[in-house]
Amino acid sequence: MPGLKVVVIGGGSSYTPELIDGFIRRAAELPTAEICLVDIPDGQKKVRIVADLARRMVDKAGLATEITISFDRQAALSGADFVVTQFRVGGLDARARDERFPLPYGVLGQETTGPGGFAKALRTMPVILAICRDMAACCPDAWLINFTNPAGLITETVLKHSRIKCIGLCNVPIHMKMNIAKLLEADPHDIFIDFAGLNHLVWGRTVWHKGIDVTAGVLDKMLDGAALTMKNIPNLKWDGDFLKSLGMLPCPYHRYYYMTDDMLAEEQAAAAPGGGGTRAEVVKKVEERLFQLYQDPQLAEKPAELEKRGGAYYSDAAVSLISAIFNDKREIHTVNTSNRGAISDLPDDCVIETNCVIGKNGALPLTVGKLPPELAGLVQHVKAYEILAVEAGVRGDRGKALQALANHPLVPSVGVAKQLLADLLKINAVYLPQFRD
């Protein structure tokens, strides 16, 4: 067996060393002949830095994996076994704009949730569908592992509008699991969480430790808020009465829905003159520092500073997923996949984030059934927004775009939705060919 070809779209990302590290750690089970980093010409400098570091890492590990660079996507995709998408249309500058344009309306600015996530989705849809067309031509049997945010929406776009085999991935579920293991001082392998919901809106319905339901105890420990947060989300404390009456674990991103006012205040403070800047602006500085480190010819491993970037367990989630497919492991991962009836309260053809058995034949979701009303209402409302968002973004339909925003639980009125839509179409015009007349 000659080994796998893995193509990374957005190869010049600062996350790539994390991913390379994952392939190195699982080299025994995952024979990787080539990792091809694809990027756009503008990203040339960064991708070369990353590729050089990757080569040093591979060498140090004594592996023969070839690290290549390509600016010709179709050529790169030929013969690919797995395609990982981690690109960001418009880069961190566009993300910073996503985080700022809703604030004047008193609306959350966030990369994946709310109007910012909608803008990012609209920018990404034409590109991801172009990648799918290239894959259909060059590697129709390859698996697309999508990390590009908003991961649920983009995976739904791919599964509804192409025939490419695609699984969407986010590090939130694994993050929750690992942190709960720490909270309980337990081996992560002994923890099983009944995850169900949407990307960045996923609940842990029950936490099992060695088959015992320990949910109530975990909720108690979550109350200080620190327990289950992530680098990129303000660490606001949970309310005890609320968690207890919910009886299930929200994910860190739920704060945008459950603590909207406080999260907005945090964002507004950060975005104000003299504040720390939005998350994208912080990340830009982290990235500059990272790329300086990456250029050090002595560096042959991912630097500790990478952890600040916020992608904990990213490589673990990605490479273990790829290995589960490649080795037909039929083990359970929490991924974004087509519903197919798993959650009875949502349409069959929409994308959900849930526990799936992963093997060579893809992701088979475990049955969730009906959700309790505490979860169903919010998740159905957000999914309605997502369905409208995919329709709007794929067809370039302004009416559907207005409906999408007006139906987002975080947008307070149709009037504000109209203004947000006008702003985002204007700010992102260069990235939105589908909305040009």
Added chain:
Amino acid sequence: MPGLKVVVIGGGSSYTPELIDGFIRRAAELPTAEICLVDIPDGQKKVRIVADLARRMVDKAGLATEITISFDRQAALSGADFVVTQFRVGGLDARARDERFPLPYGVLGQETTGPGGFAKALRTMPVILAICRDMAACCPDAWLINFTNPAGLITETVLKHSRIKCIGLCNVPIHMKMNIAKLLEADPHDIFIDFAGLNHLVWGRTVWHKGIDVTAGVLDKMLDGAALTMKNIPNLKWDGDFLKSLGMLPCPYHRYYYMTDDMLAEEQAAAAPGGGGTRAEVVKKVEERLFQLYQDPQLAEKPAELEKRGGAYYSDAAVSLISAIFNDKREIHTVNTSNRGAISDLPDDCVIETNCVIGKNGALPLTVGKLPPELAGLVQHVKAYEILAVEAGVRGDRGKALQALANHPLVPSVGVAKQLLADLLKINAVYLPQFRD
């Protein structure tokens, strides 16, 4: 046939002459032997005024219908054929408090929608279930026609927690139909609207005029806002792009969801010192005037001023519904009834507002099927709140009450939900036996 016995719970309401007028106008098809006005001892003065006026009206019409008064509910219910509930626990004072307590949190204060409606629902549930127990004992085969708001929630309470035959009624759908007929200069009998949704959250999906789909034209005419408003709802204009992309008719109450910010501003202005007061405060003055008029021994018909009270078509909806049941007409009315699969996106056992065939065997909903995402998300979110609200209010469960409020689309955060809940439990303590320890 000796004629029907109709019992009106909350008989001292200023609406009662409207209802009497309806029975008079349909006397030919609805032989009513007795209309018994039931009220609490505190309402003694008002109910006597109303009863006297009702007697003069009946006399003038040359009818033999007996108008009686009772403060003994069980005695009154014995032998009843129809029971109409139009009572208001706590009266207009409690309503005024419902309209005011959310405002300091920047949340809408409204009688039926949002935290105010939740408070009203909690106050009403113990009383309506006590009425149902009395009906089960005294008139188990009688029909309960529920007007008490929030009509959907209260009807759901009755249908889930008693075996009484109940239909919930609101004048919004008939109001929309009559206004559309005016807009189109058409005979109302030639208009058919595919209504579907929840009480005060009902959409006209398609408007048919003599079998022709005229929805787009109606939407055009609605744009000036005046067209389809109601007396009790600020008359804000609809956005043209929004209505066009929605492609369906919102009801007047949808403004609370679609124009939340502007509606809140209206309310805050009205509630501020020097403003006109909240709707309840306005209505109190209207009521005072009405009761002065009612006392005029020369008055033998409903006065024109009653129209200001906001209940247009109220008697028409109520009495024509009662007649459709009594005469087994199998004609279509838009009412609140158990879903039973009519709207596929909502639970079978919840209450919806939709077109039903009405006959002696009750309300048979027409099939709605799946809703488009533009409607589904909001309606599912509100229904999740309603399901939680019924669980909370029937069992007196504070955790479910917090979940209900936190899952209401108009409540911005769990933190605000907690404060609203604390406030409403305190303000309404005397009316909430189920929440006492």
Added chain:
Amino acid sequence: MPGLKVVVIGGGSSYTPELIDGFIRRAAELPTAEICLVDIPDGQKKVRIVADLARRMVDKAGLATEITISFDRQAALSGADFVVTQFRVGGLDARARDERFPLPYGVLGQETTGPGGFAKALRTMPVILAICRDMAACCPDAWLINFTNPAGLITETVLKHSRIKCIGLCNVPIHMKMNIAKLLEADPHDIFIDFAGLNHLVWGRTVWHKGIDVTAGVLDKMLDGAALTMKNIPNLKWDGDFLKSLGMLPCPYHRYYYMTDDMLAEEQAAAAPGGGGTRAEVVKKVEERLFQLYQDPQLAEKPAELEKRGGAYYSDAAVSLISAIFNDKREIHTVNTSNRGAISDLPDDCVIETNCVIGKNGALPLTVGKLPPELAGLVQHVKAYEILAVEAGVRGDRGKALQALANHPLVPSVGVAKQLLADLLKINAVYLPQFRD
């Protein structure tokens, strides 16, 4: 208003005078300018006889309705408002073959149920879809009222594979209703039956008389079997224990499923030498007699003998349906229409037979919801057969045809299904262009 144009495909049928009689009786509410009888050239003689009788009937009634004949379907369809299909591909000879070919395998031979109905459906599908294409070109807004059997399957074919507005009609429900009225000595207008199921597999779930549930009493009266039978179905007695435990009214055709063995014995006796012949063979004689009568130039009304033909209430069902549409009556008829969620246990896009509100905008099914297991199992099994039958017949797919027959509850094994399929494809080869290689 110039009056309606009604086109009758299969106009030379012996049923046509019944239909004409219906139009005459409802002339006041249904101004019909022209009734155009369309037939194939082979049917020329019969259609002329029928048209002449129809003209005499119309004249006698003092109406101006023009009776025309056409052998050019497209020309006839131009300007049509309603198209009624009552044709029979292959005529009574083909029907007789349908009734005979399953008998040697110990399988029921019947015009609409079982392998005979399957053969008839396969013959009819190419023709009905050609009619739909002609309608799309010549009268795209006309309503297709389909009587052609198997009416449910053919209506499902039209609704799945064309865009023509179509309602399928059968006289079984009205027959049941009228007979029950007779049984109860009640006015038919006071009877309401909760029908639900499929064509020729429809149950009356509850019988209401003036709003009172009288189902149990009707079941008692049904026990002698005579009560609810039809001319064309052997009149076998129902079992009392069975009806009582079912608690719902089967339709006369249910005997093919519930009394399969006895019905088969009846058929085999009739088909044996010296027996009375199959139903088609009996009907042929009735028809000969009818056409002799029809030729009598003195005859100006439908002859009493027509009742033996088995189409009682046929014209009533048809013309009152057309009038309900034309006059936007929104009254309830029991018809075949797209499910759309009305029966939760069946696919949304399949055709069911159920109570619908009929108006100018078509048929709106009343909500049925979930069926009890006593009904669900059989109806789901038969519907699976029907779905496969439509797929098989439209695409000419032998594999699907085998699956259809093998999944029919009346076919005892795959081996027999294969033989039946081979036989029917051979016998009907001339009518099955879609199965030619």
Added chain:
Amino acid sequence: MPGLKVVVIGGGSSYTPELIDGFIRRAAELPTAEICLVDIPDGQKKVRIVADLARRMVDKAGLATEITISFDRQAALSGADFVVTQFRVGGLDARARDERFPLPYGVLGQETTGPGGFAKALRTMPVILAICRDMAACCPDAWLINFTNPAGLITETVLKHSRIKCIGLCNVPIHMKMNIAKLLEADPHDIFIDFAGLNHLVWGRTVWHKGIDVTAGVLDKMLDGAALTMKNIPNLKWDGDFLKSLGMLPCPYHRYYYMTDDMLAEEQAAAAPGGGGTRAEVVKKVEERLFQLYQDPQLAEKPAELEKRGGAYYSDAAVSLISAIFNDKREIHTVNTSNRGAISDLPDDCVIETNCVIGKNGALPLTVGKLPPELAGLVQHVKAYEILAVEAGVRGDRGKALQALANHPLVPSVGVAKQLLADLLKINAVYLPQFRD
């Protein structure tokens, strides 16, 4: 850890050495302190023989597992971790009667399918529910692993009418998987089959070999019939056209539905004087021989002859399932469990046979979604029978029992259903306390 206590109800079964063998082979992963064989006093002799053999087997394996015998069920259940039910109410004599009483009516006689299975289910329900009551009292947290046939129906009875944690198990799926592995000359671990359906009515929808869909190839190899049969089912050949158009793998028991006529002929021939006797009669001889062998004090392993008994892979299925629970393995087994939405076409609360992730928290079904019509019709029909059968058997309701039989696809008419019911109630009267007046 002191080791597990496993209680085997029906411990005197000839299958027990198979089960003991399984525990021995998995002793490393499953520390079993005690296996308690429970039986009724009548089975005393057999259970002692089996226990002695089991002790010799355990000794030979060098294990400390204690083999105990009990005739006091409650005492035996105290402290149990797993309860395995493999009892047979009425023994092989009752089974023989089940196999014979339908034959005179031309209806299949079979232990689990059709009227024979219905009789067995009715006999078993009172006993299994009594066991559940004992478990609730003595070992409420123990798992019930139900092998008692009809395994799906009995598991549904337990899950609907008790709170005991229960998984139903059958060796058909593992048998199919192992045989397919042999057919493909593949390692069973590389085979994954998308099983879905009901017990003894389960289809392999897709067969994956190392992630490649090999279903079509497997269907080709199945055509000779020998491939996937089982010891206890006549080995009739499959029809190639049928399998190809089905495109999925039937299970061996599907022959009773797909080849009803030929299977009936086989049974009638076997049951006739001079035939080989029914399966139960054959098994009785096999069992006699087995118990002779078991008494050999030199025998310390399961004898080769046991394979003739028909329970291939029985111990493998059972013990690997118990180990997956005990060790929280989260690996996939094909078991009988509550649907909960896994198969969209069936009620949420019924029992299905499908792939589940098995861990300490039980069986989580993989999502199946909607079945194609080729499967849906038959499986829905049989499930309707099963739902009625559980209602009939638990409540002792003769009306429901008649409906159950009349709705079974293998019962040709209501008339035959009535006779079958009368016969089975009479023959089994001693075992059917619930049907006594």
